[in-house]
Amino acid sequence: MAEQLRWILLLLGILVIAWVVWDGWRARRRTVKPPDVGRKEPHIDLPDVSIPDDNGLASIGDGASPNPEPDVAEDHFAKCHLPDQPQLVITLHLMAELGSEFSGAEVLQQLESAGCRLGNYEIFHWHDGHEHGFCVADAFQPGTFDRETLPSRQILGLAFFMTLPSHSQPQKVFDNMLAVMRHLQKQLGGLLEDGEHNPLTSQTIDHYREQIAEYSRQQLTHAQRETPDEH
Numbered sequence: 001m002a003e004q005l006r007w008i009l010l011l012l013g014i015l016v017i018a019w020v021v022w023d024g025w026r027a028r029r030r031t032v033k034p035p036d037v038g039r040k041e042p043h044i045d046l047p048d049v050s051i052p053d054d055n056g057l058a059s060i061g062d063g064a065s066p067n068p069e070p071d072v073a074e075d076h077f078a079k080c081h082l083p084d085q086p087q088l089v090i091t092l093h094l095m096a097e098l099g100s101e102f103s104g105a106e107v108l109q110q111l112e113s114a115g116c117r118l119g120n121y122e123i124f125h126w127h128d129g130h131e132h133g134f135c136v137a138d139a140f141q142p143g144t145f146d147r148e149t150l151p152s153r154q155i156l157g158l159a160f161f162m163t164l165p166s167h168s169q170p171q172k173v174f175d176n177m178l179a180v181m182r183h184l185q186k187q188l189g190g191l192l193e194d195g196e197h198n199p200l201t202s203q204t205i206d207h208y209r210e211q212i213a214e215y216s217r218q219q220l221t222h223a224q225r226e227t228p229d230e231h
Contacts (some may be wrong), residue, residue, distance in 0.1 A: 088164040091195035095157040104153035134162035
């Protein structure tokens, strides 16, 4: 009887450990908190990285403004919903440099000037007037913003992320997300980093573009297979 009880307790212990591991994995994949949000410290010793002007990115004030259309109602942002099971998540970061922080008041002002609005999930959303584009969250737990307290807060980093499927033109969304990041870096300073907190280079940007293009190709192929032939 004692031996049987020992095996039962051992099995229960294994099940508890497995549940804890699974729950942690699930938490890391929550859409409203991009991968590694709140789990990695910024690489404060990294050099300042800027994106070259000739890499084809949209730029605020250069004729490709990421601001939404003027007739977009505020409730667009309050009702933004992310896909329950995103097939692809692209995450980028803007992190404060060593010994520095971003003023919450300036973060709010600059994000809103770039067309982002604080809405559903207590994060910022960019909307092009027709479809949801990308989101901006606090790079550290809990990842959300409170409009009442944000102006008095100090922010160590911002996480920008887009989920697919969510927009019919994902490459355009990616361009605008980069443009908003560059705009904030110009106004606030900081370091541009990829989803793993490595310096954001032109090669990394090209890799993200390839991921998005491959995803779009797969979606098109899938749609063609699902469409019955008409004869």
